[in-house]
Amino acid sequence: MSDQQPLLETRDLSVRYGGVTANQDVSLTVEPGEIVGLIGPNGAGKTTFVDAVTGFARSTGEVRVGGKRVDGLPPHRRRRSGVARTWQAGELFDELTVAQNLAVAVQRPGLRGLIRDVLTGSVPPAATIGSALETVGLVDVADRRPPELSLGQQKMVGVARALVGGTSLLLLDEPAAGLDTHESQHFGVELRRIAAAGPGVLLIDHDMSLVLDVCHRLYVLDFGKVIATGTPEEIRNAPQVVAAYLGSPLVDTAAAVDGGRS
């Protein structure tokens, strides 16, 4: 991967679901070590964008990871190029330990990989899992089960699960959902630390306080289109953003977003 290339670059990415244009000509970049926010009212097309980048939604336009075109590749091949995501409802397996939750996340898709895993009884190297746990600061709870952890720690296990196995670009879809203000702030600090170690992060969250605090840059989607991009300060004051949120100033509360269209 060339240092000059953004980790993620989309050009004119569009997704249509029947008569609905869920993404229209979305052009966005994420650089190494950068946390980029993707915000917008309910139904604006944020999850669709992540689906399109990871190969779970059919799209037109270009998707480049580290300068290489990946649009047209199936999800597992995009994963191999270093792209990983969390899901909106990213539940953990309560009966497995934290380390085991990470182990089951490491897939080796494809028939050859499956046969190799069956024949060798292969499990991901402990070092791979250890390194992901270290990155998110959860080494001490590797042998605990999710119900024994705080909600904030459980959310971080979800992030670690996406990090395991060589991830350079993390796409986080509402990773802080359900956290209270204090937990969310702590989550934001951890996220900054993780990104500082190298990976680029695309963050979708309805917690405006988290997003405005933690992101270096933001893109605002409305009806599938980018209507504004800039630093948190620029976005907070952009008139078109305020208008998209039904006239509410973009304040640091989830309420402003919940007031958006459904």
Ligand SMILES: Nc1ncnc2c1ncn2[C@@H]1O[C@H](COP(=O)(O)OP(=O)(O)OP(=O)(O)O)[C@@H](O)[C@H]1O
């Ligand atoms: N699989 C699908 N089939 C048909 N329409 C879909 C599908 N997924 C999303 N849509 C539509 O595409 C649009 C964008 O939805 P999307 O879930 O991407 O928005 P979002 O910004 O992530 O919303 P939220 O903040 O509520 O999660 C919506 O109109 C939605 O109804």
